Amino acid sequence: MPPVKKEVRPSSRAGRVRTPAFIKNLRGVRNWKEASAWLEYRGIEDIECITPDQAGIPRGKMMPSKKFTSNTSLALPSAVFMATISGGYPEDGNGFQYPEDDGDLKLLPDLSTLTVVPWEEDPTAAAICDLVHQDGRSVAFAPRNVLKRVIGAYDKLGLKPVVAPEIEFYLVQKNPDPDYPLTPPVGRSGRAIGGGAGYSIAGVNEFDELIDDIYHFSESQGLEIDTLIHEEGAGQLEINLRHGDPVELADQVFMFKRTIREAALKHEIYATFMAKPIQGQPGSAMHIHQSIIDKKTGRNIFTADDGSETEAFTHFIGGMQKHVPNALAMFAPYVNSYRRLTQGASAPVNTMWGYDNRTTAFRVPRSDPAARRVENRIPSSDANPYLAMAASLACGLIGMKNKAVATPPVVTTANEDQIDLPRGLLEAVDLLEADHELCEMLGNPFTTTYAAIKRAEFETFMEVISPWEREYLLLNV
Template sequence: MMPPAKKPAQPSKNGGRFRTPPFVNNLRGVKDWKEAGDWLDYRQIEDIECITPDQAGVARGKMMPSKKFTSNTSLALPSAVFMTTISGGYPEDGNGFSYPEDDGDLKLVPDLSTLCKVPWEDDPTAQVICDLVHQDGRRVEFTPRNVLRRVVAAYEAQGLKPVVAPEIEFYLVRKNPDPDYPLTPPVGRSGRAIGGGAGYSIAGVNEFDELIDDIYHFSEGQGLEIDTLIHEEGAGQLEINLRHGDPVELADQVFLFKRTIREAALKHEIYATFMAKPIQGQPGSAMHIHQSIVDAKTGKNVFSEKDGSETDAFAHFIGGMQKHIPSALVMFAPYVNSYRRLTQAASAPVNTKWGYDNRTTAFRVPRSDPAARRVENRIPSSDANPYLAIAASLACGLIGIRDRIAPDAPVVTTANADQIDLPRSLLEAVDLFEADEDLRNILGNSFISTYAAIKRAEFETFMEVISPWEREYLLLNV
């Protein structure tokens, strides 16, 4: 339940001048409901979007007038919302999953630290990310934000605190109302369709100057900080890097950035897509995750000794990822399309090798000073739910630290042209996912069974579609 509305505090008068409380100038977040009311009143916000990510990372929730938001109002969503496939269907019971017969409500609890404006709306609108709890206040185990919180809590129990920095790739494509037609690169300011091979090209970025300006302005309006933005190798493919920080906060930022980038693109009559492999013959899109672990009391990076050398925890973190990430792949590559990106001799790794500044390995250790020593997980696709991808990556590393799993020797040559260490299909990945008891213990039975059931249902839906390949090669030949 939310507290009753309170009259917004009036600016104090001092020497003939009115002094505005400093928190109302925050672009993002307030500490309590009183501040929330003042913050909304100061901006004359009319509507509030109360949102939360579903299993696909899609924003679900409710919109309401701001005055109702700060009144004694209880928000709820049906539990079925978090058991829905990407196509809107529902999985069958079995393999530990059971659909609730009453489809009871789950309560939405706004996280006021995420309160911010929705800068692309014409009417003054704000948004807030919500957590999900049962009617008795218990966290809902299988919802994505709570899955990540559970993993972070497992680190806290060991006196550790994970730090992450995601990098998100995406494509800009021409509008494509008919899904039967392939996606094509957009036309930039030059008037020509964008070509490939423009990695790190400033001219490639400049083709979309006005769109990128809107991305920056929309992000600034929400208190989101972009570290860098580059043009990637694909035709119309961009990448945004975020500053490092708390896993839940960074997952929130990716969640909001995806909305932001899509809205900015639509304003310019094009699509932004986070599909793992949207265009045949072009590179796939990744969501690389940089990870380090610090001591919760001292803030020191536990991957580095005082003399700057590597610690056992650093090695064991990598060992845990090598052993368990194949079982967690379905959280990094959640759709049939995701596996089109994971191919041999491509920039996306299909191995579980690691190396120093080696981009052909799954786990790259960038060059840095000891205080910034970190491990980059290069396997996740940009179509992954950021909460789940970060949760899975950190969970695998924590298992390694806990069980003291030794890694293989680092690779100094090309690692992606040899054997394939990862599942090659969605169903194979789901089977491994369900069988890994160490992951199950950290992520929770309820999440494992729900997520696996959704992925199986999505695969069956995909199998109902006849592809152009089948029509081209089978129609007249078999």
């Protein structure tokens, strides 16, 4: 029998090699040296360098991790960020001009977003990138840069916005043929999910294993879920995120959408963020809670020293009331989005505000004075989170700058009278282009590009003959 070897432990005086704290970060490092160590520690083989396009779809490149850390120049054609959701391109006009050379734009990885991709079989990481020109200038029409531009306008005034998004989505049966309507999925009970299950724990439990994967994938990426509930629709869920910096939260929504889709596919169903995926069921929203902090004092500028509301609070609401209808193309970016915005439904079609009134567009939830905030209930979950947050915060800032006067708060049902919002995508685009203050705040290169894309998408939609037309026009006209 061989002799038993004693384990030799290093003396406490011997210099132990400590694992640096950043190595254990689930999300983000400070520099390229840390990035190399972080990747090596996890045995990462591939890196996804991604950035959101106008629709919020991840675009980018995949590469070996060694190439990622070797100061490689990453580039994508500018056309990628001028494409419609169907892959087409808009016509020149109304201030938009397609670049003749379709030159490259550079991807600059934001290392604070570096994280693992937990659903990949091979060790993989991802980093969200900013888009810049070859000379280093920020690309004005890139969605992440648009949000940074608005945050910069607050920063010049010594202010810092804080947001908390809530994202609704549906789980549906796989639907490989788009000619067929979407249907609710079958849960663990073996029955198709029905509606009317708002806040039902049993409704959440129908998808226990899928939700466990959502939590697991989210934890692995350092994404923090505040709460998860079952909404009113059949197979409709909602995830609430903790409040924080708008760019960081937009990044999280961007990654959450991808995470939820991947978790659903693992269980052979789809997750969809369409605003109105199933006829007769409620639409899906992306509500945005907003407050503004004075950077010097750290205090909420919506609340005075005695706990009362400030003028900044009412001016912010006044700006929302005036400019949000003109920004609707970013809150409701597709033809389908307007199917959610209907009179008498849960989605607001007004510009009213009220205290804890869910029938108004702008709700002020019950809270301590220090947490006073304004919830924008108009955006749908199909919106690009960077653009929705940028537009919402821009409307409020314009209101504070111009001392916009808010209407009195509504204490009754506000969604059954007139409709204060555009009824369709083209009307919304026209209003955006006519609001010069809003276009300036967001950047004219962005608004002209975005408007051109939306008009092109509408024309593509008009090429499709709907079942309604075949049912009511085929034999009657």
